Amino acid sequence: MKLVVQVKLMPDARRAPAFERTLPAVNDAANWVSSVGFEHFRLKGAVRELRKMCYGELKARGFGAQTAQHIIKRVADAYTTLRASIKAGNLGTEGSKRRIKAESKPIVFRPDAAHTFDDRCLSWNSTRGPSVSGPSTAGSRTSASPARRMRSSDSPRTARVSPTCYVGTASGS
Template sequence: MKLTLQTQLLPTSEQAALLEATMRAFNEAANWLAGEAFARKTANKILLQKLCYAQLRERFGLSAQMAVRCIAQVCEAYKRDRSKRPQFRPLAAVPYDQRLMSFKGIDRVSLLTLSGRILVPMVMGKYQQERFTAARGQCDLVLRKDGKWFLLVTVDLPDGTKPPTTDFIGVDLGVANIATDSDGQHYSGDAVEAVRSRQYTLRASLQRAASAKKRRGMRPKNIRRKLKRLSGKERRFRANENHRIAKSLVAKAKGTGRGLALEELKGIRNRTRFRKAQRAKMGGWALAQLRAFVEYKARLAGVEVVYINPAYTSQTCAVCGHVSKANRPSQTEFRCVACGHADHADVNAASNIRCLARASVNTPKVSEPH
């Protein structure tokens, strides 16, 4: 399977200036070429290369291979949506293939710029180092809003071997805890909740200040910049937490010889009633990203993942099977009105998800009569 590894570049100030100039020239060229492609209604690389290759080199200073890559980039973008002309931001990521770059071990990379090749130091963690030898094909050169440079490296890794699975860890998604498993373990907690609440409060305060400035006829540029920085921090925080949770779930499943049973995400926000503050937190958490992280980590580890319709799992007793809204006296408490079974509501729901997953794979096959 293909994964993307993020490696940080440590260019000197002179190298950073060269990389930025190259990035701006590439995207300026891409925008011009996108106009030509849209005007001719064509995404044919051979035709565009014949018509525009010389101008890409002369007008924008692109090297031969960079001009070819620019044509391919524009054609790919136009094919995705032919209804409008593709647009490229001045500092949008630039694709580098093996003709434009080469790795020198695990700590340096040679990158082509408008002024020739430069050798840039790079750093990566243990996780990236263990998988770096599987690097294949294209990388993306990225300049983050905080001024840091990264290469997004595509690697091709083999799937793990999946043993036959008869038991699962059920996983329930929630608000106070992002995830809870059927073993009773909660993923998230007070620290995560504190960060989420602080970011939510700060964002709301900044948005109110921006609205007040607009009413007075002022332009809230500084506030918009702060909101963008805050948004970037939130995305990185969510991704880090989702990686941590996914890693823990997959490690537990693999270590105990079980699969993972996740609830289907479709309609999750409609199925569950939240207070206004809870809706803001739930809507702000990247549940689809968490699922994607679990999927690829499980695939590499050889852990089976199944998806369960969670309808009524929050109201069903995991012991006797009685279904009733009255079984949920509060958001976190489950107490069965039929048999008296009591548990944390999320743990009870996760246990039901586990039972449904086990039933789905252990249902005996009945042969038809001859």
């Protein structure tokens, strides 16, 4: 069974700037990982190699462990998708302008692009609601987290925070 909960975050005036800084910071970090991966591996960067090269720097930038892992995985997945599109011929034949453009530069993430978070990146408090833990926000998980209570070792756990501040969590039991 999968339980999906969508929550609209409505931060007060004091917390709103922190939420507004979170997505651009995450996407800026993803752009950095993408450029490092492209510089060293071109389009062939894998999660393991990117982790070895980028994890420490992401932690030094203030990202939590799980958020850093999500950033690295997101970049590796984007390159996997690009390689598959090239192989399938979706970007034209070898030598076409579109394919050359895609192969010649690192993948870039928009500052307001949604990013995947899970219950290990979120803090739940029954009186103030959820908050996102990232480089611009501080949060500690509590044992009262609904998503953490429902977590099983093999269940999918995801949340997406978009510029409109919606969070959806998915947990299975």
